[in-house]
Amino acid sequence: MTMIALLLAAGAIGTAGSAADHEARVRQSRCDAAVAAIPAPPAGDVYYSPEATRPFSIALRPGVLGIEWRGERPQTSTLSTFEASRGQSALVCENARQKAAAGATLISAAQAQDLLATAGFEGKQKFVQRISLPALNATGDEALVEIVTSTNRFGGGAYLVLLRKIDGEWQVVGRKALIAS
Numbered sequence: 001m002t003m004i005a006l007l008l009a010a011g012a013i014g015t016a017g018s019a020a021d022h023e024a025r026v027r028q029s030r031c032d033a034a035v036a037a038i039p040a041p042p043a044g045d046v047y048y049s050p051e052a053t054r055p056f057s058i059a060l061r062p063g064v065l066g067i068e069w070r071g072e073r074p075q076t077s078t079l080s081t082f083e084a085s086r087g088q089s090a091l092v093c094e095n096a097r098q099k100a101a102a103g104a105t106l107i108s109a110a111q112a113q114d115l116l117a118t119a120g121f122e123g124k125q126k127f128v129q130r131i132s133l134p135a136l137n138a139t140g141d142e143a144l145v146e147i148v149t150s151t152n153r154f155g156g157g158a159y160l161v162l163l164r165k166i167d168g169e170w171q172v173v174g175r176k177a178l179i180a181s
Contacts, residue, residue: 026140029165031093033134033143036170037161038090038099042149044125046104049112050091053132053146053158071174074144074162075137082135082144090131090145104129116150127151134163141165146178155181 074082090096091106100106107115112128128150134143143163150156162174 026136029140030134030136030143031090031095033136033163033165033170034090034093034096034131034145035099036163036172037134037143037145037147038096038131039147041103042125042127044127047107047112047115047126047128048091048100048104049107049109049128049130050089051109051112051130052087052089053130053148069162069174069176071172072162072164073174075142078135078137078142078144078162081137082146085133085135088133090133092133096131100129100131112150116152125151143170157181 091100097106107128115126116128130148132146134145136143141164143165145161145163146158147161148156148158157180158178160176160178161172162176163170164173165171
């Protein structure tokens with residue numbers, strides 16, 4: 001028996017098919033975490049944009065800007081994974097799009113920019129939310145998501161949501177405000 005056959009038999013290495021299966025399970029877990037992180041919509045008109053969130057890396061570290069975590073804190077490895085994996089919207093996931101659409105209107109990034117340019121002038125509160133695709137820790141049982149809410153060109157906020165997989169379900173266990181205006 002060859003060394004590769006022994007390693008395959010022992011489960012030490014997988015086949016190409018199992019690597020693809022693993023990637024699909026990780027992707028689905030990230031999507032499920034995104035669904036669990038989507039907040040209840042605020043009062044007013046709510047829109048979700050597929051635009052990626054922007055980095056706030058300096059604000060992630062403890063003690064920066066005096067803003068601490070409420071609830072549990074993420075593992076250092078989860079923060080590192082999060083900082084390295086920015087730039088994709090959770091709305092790439094069908095289940096996240098469905099949950100967002102249940103309480104809001106899905107719009108394009110261009111429509112979001114147009115809406116924010118005039119928001120508030122007709123006496124109606126409007127919110128455009130963006131949510132990042134969650135970053136998972138190495139063991140896949142902790143996720144970190146960024147949610148950015150804009151009310152007009154100058155108002156809004158951003159916060160992080162920490163989730164842990166407990167009894168097979170993603171649950172919010174911590175939050176950290178990044179910025180509010």
